[in-house]
Amino acid sequence: MSAHHHHDKAGEALTLAARTTLEQSGEQWTSMRARIFDALAGFDKPASAYDIAEAVSKAEGRRVAANSVYRILDLFVASNLARRVESANAYVANSHPGCLHDCIFLVCDTCGQTTHIDDDAITRSVRGAAEQTGFAPKRPVIEVRGTCSDCD
Known part of the structure; x- marks a missing residue:
């Protein structure tokens, strides 16, 4: 990652x-x-x-x-x-407001807990895919819905 x-x-x-x-x-x-x-x-x-x-x-x-x-x-x-x-x-x-980057949120459908992770390779890939279609991405929103380890 x-x-x-x-x-x-x-x-x-x-x-x-x-x-x-x-x-x-x-x-x-x-x-x-x-x-x-x-x-x-x-x-x-x-x-x-x-x-x-x-x-x-x-x-x-x-x-x-x-x-x-x-x-x-x-x-x-x-x-x-x-x-x-x-x-x-x-x-x-944002617990690091001085750092501007794209975020990925993991959202638990059971308890609502949301975890923020950073993965520049994934967000760079999303931006690149958008740009290949001629689209100019400003702020990608990546959210993964599922179940956290506490609720699993």
Whole structure:
């Protein structure tokens, strides 16, 4: 497997890396963006905008609209701070926001756990196949549905 390796970040180091990445792209790290990122990073499975809105609402003691969360999540995806798990319409925090690459998600149909793996050979092959047809791929989404080892 042609994988590349990361130094995954968590906790405050992840938040700092996310903030730095966002600010380097010319965006501001607002308090609402920080709260949404912290909520997203706190989930151990992909979270929907509604899950995140609920978590932030509880923490804030006031209602946060899912529409506001969607807009910020779109910014996070565009800035490589989060990845969207397409088949689940949910999001995961990118534990290495400074590294831009294509991801492969393994999604458990039983428990919903999603594992992110990197394999540059596979994603390069997908991009190459698309380009051979004259298609210009921007961000391939590769998801494998199945059963994780805990649910097997």
